Amino acid sequence: MKTQDANKDKLILGIPKGSLQDSTLNLFARAGYNISVPSRSYFPTIDDDQISVILFRAQEMSRYVEDGVLDAGLTGHDWIVENNSDVVEVSEMVYSKQRSVPANWVLAVPQESSVQKVEDLEGGIVATELLHVTEKYFADKGLNVKVEFSWGATEVKARLLDAIVDVTETGSSLRANKLRVLDTILTSTTRFIANKESMKIDWKKRKIENIALLLQGAMDARRKVGLKLNIPRDQLEKITQLLPAEKSPTVSALADQDWVAIEVIVDEHVERELVPELKRAGATGIITYPLNKVIP
Numbered sequence: 001m002k003t004q005d006a007n008k009d010k011l012i013l014g015i016p017k018g019s020l021q022d023s024t025l026n027l028f029a030r031a032g033y034n035i036s037v038p039s040r041s042y043f044p045t046i047d048d049d050q051i052s053v054i055l056f057r058a059q060e061m062s063r064y065v066e067d068g069v070l071d072a073g074l075t076g077h078d079w080i081v082e083n084n085s086d087v088v089e090v091s092e093m094v095y096s097k098q099r100s101v102p103a104n105w106v107l108a109v110p111q112e113s114s115v116q117k118v119e120d121l122e123g124g125i126v127a128t129e130l131l132h133v134t135e136k137y138f139a140d141k142g143l144n145v146k147v148e149f150s151w152g153a154t155e156v157k158a159r160l161l162d163a164i165v166d167v168t169e170t171g172s173s174l175r176a177n178k179l180r181v182l183d184t185i186l187t188s189t190t191r192f193i194a195n196k197e198s199m200k201i202d203w204k205k206r207k208i209e210n211i212a213l214l215l216q217g218a219m220d221a222r223r224k225v226g227l228k229l230n231i232p233r234d235q236l237e238k239i240t241q242l243l244p245a246e247k248s249p250t251v252s253a254l255a256d257q258d259w260v261a262i263e264v265i266v267d268e269h270v271e272r273e274l275v276p277e278l279k280r281a282g283a284t285g286i287i288t289y290p291l292n293k294v295i296p
Contacts, residue, residue, distance in 0.1 A: 014073025
């Protein structure tokens with residue numbers, strides 16, 4: 001019996017186990033969902049009676065969502081493509097274990113390799129975990145390349161075979177292993193996906209959309225801060241001109257009619273330059289604070 005059938009009163013949610021686990025749990029916490037993972041358990045607890053959580057490897061997630069074992073889950077676009085999964089992509093979630101950038105699957109060879117272009121791999125052997133995508137990549141180019149599945153530590157195999165296809169965010173591992181990139185095969189970000197039949201059930205569809213909205217709000221807030229300050233009323237125009245042009249601040253009257261309070265949300269990197277300028281312009285009582293969610 002499918003989990004979906006056995007838990008009609010629950011939304012079964014898949015959380016990626018492994019490298020994305022901690023950053024995903026942190027994102028959910030910022031979105032307002034507290035998820036606790038008991039030691040050696042694949043069934044975390046969550047402070048929402050309508051949701052049950054299961055840990056699955058990101059590589060498997062899209063298959064279980066397509067099959068209805070899960071109503072929804074988070075996984076990479078790369079694994080959706082690799083598994084050829086027929087799921088609903090509810091939203092794109094650009095976050096990762098290292099930083100908020102997409103991951104790239106790259107074709108790489110050792111720096112000392114005689115291979116200078118993709119066509120030089122004709123008749124060669126390539127190792128990767130992204131098996132089917134890589135096979136299609138070479139087939140589309142009309143190249144006869146044997147693609148072997150790699151169970152991990154793929155960088156090590158670059159000098160045993162002809163090339164590897166591996167995932168990278170910063171490129172640091174490639175540089176450390178003295179590898180040279182020939183091509184980028186696929187660019188991937190995390191996606192919040194849902195089962196097609198689950199999205200036909202009104203309360204589950206609404207719940208999934210609510211989760212997506214709050215997660216997106218948590219991501220949008222990661223690099224922003226709230227900013228409050230008091231200014232003389234006669235300096236209002238001058239000081240608001242210092243604020244980012246696209247921002248419309250909230251202006252509130254204070255008990256002293258000669259002063260007003262301003263509140264605005266700004267990018268974190270802007271705030272560190274802006275605060276000293278505001279102080280020099282006559283602002284007082286300047287407060288900055290972190291944000292959990294920013295909902296447009």
